[in-house]
Amino acid sequence: MPYVCHQCWKAMNQLGNFKRHQLTHTGERPHVCPYFGKVFALKGKLNEHERMHVRNPYYCMDCKIAFKCKQDFERHLLAHTVGNLHICELCSKAFLCKGNLNMHMITHSGIRPNLCKFCSKAYKHKQGLKRHLENRCGSSPSNASRTLIWRPLPDFM
Numbered sequence: 001m002p003y004v005c006h007q008c009w010k011a012m013n014q015l016g017n018f019k020r021h022q023l024t025h026t027g028e029r030p031h032v033c034p035y036f037g038k039v040f041a042l043k044g045k046l047n048e049h050e051r052m053h054v055r056n057p058y059y060c061m062d063c064k065i066a067f068k069c070k071q072d073f074e075r076h077l078l079a080h081t082v083g084n085l086h087i088c089e090l091c092s093k094a095f096l097c098k099g100n101l102n103m104h105m106i107t108h109s110g111i112r113p114n115l116c117k118f119c120s121k122a123y124k125h126k127q128g129l130k131r132h133l134e135n136r137c138g139s140s141p142s143n144a145s146r147t148l149i150w151r152p153l154p155d156f157m
Contacts, residue, residue, distance in 0.1 A: 036061070 002011040003018035007025045012018045020042060023029075029039035031046040035053050040046040053059070056066030058073030062080060067073035078096055079085065085094040086101040090108045095101040103125065106113070112122030114129040118137040123129040 035059070 002013055003015060004011045005018070005021055005025070010021065012021060023041040027041075029041045031040040031043050033039070033046060033049055033053075035050075036059065038049065040049065052066055056068050058067040058070055059065070060067075060073070060076055063076075065076065067076065075096060079094065085096065086098045087094050088101060088104055088108075090105075093104060095104060106124045112124050114123040114126050115121070116123075116129060116132055116137055118133075121132060123132065
């Protein structure tokens with residue numbers, strides 16, 4: 001005997017499916033995350049969410065970002081201390097390390113100092129060129145470091 005929802009007239013064959021469906025109309029969220037109190041209508045969604053806590057046990061309550069590594073999490077927490085940040089004057093993006101800010105400044109310059117010696121395609125960052133060499137120009141990752149061509153960068157700071 002099918003179970004029929006009297007709000008949307010959807011029919012289900014199993015009582016469990018019918019009860020879960022009812023939650024879509026009531027807004028009830030009876031399943032609570034024991035770590036941070038996030039609520040879920042379905043137990044399966046809570047279980048899926050809890051696996052995130054196991055895989056990424058360090059969680060920033062301000063940003064809602066989870067980290068696997070304690071060191072990465074602690075470095076992230078420093079970002080909430082404004083005095084420790086290096087701010088890009090062009091876009092206001094913040095960095096913990098001045099070196100990361102300097103690398104970021106390349107994105108604003110339009111300069112592409114990393115050239116592929118096979119096709120002359122240019123990249124802003126060394127990693128972009130390495131990816132290109134691995135995927136497009138047929139070089140193996142071990143050869144990628146030997147195929148980098150560098151152009152001098154302007155002084156940003």
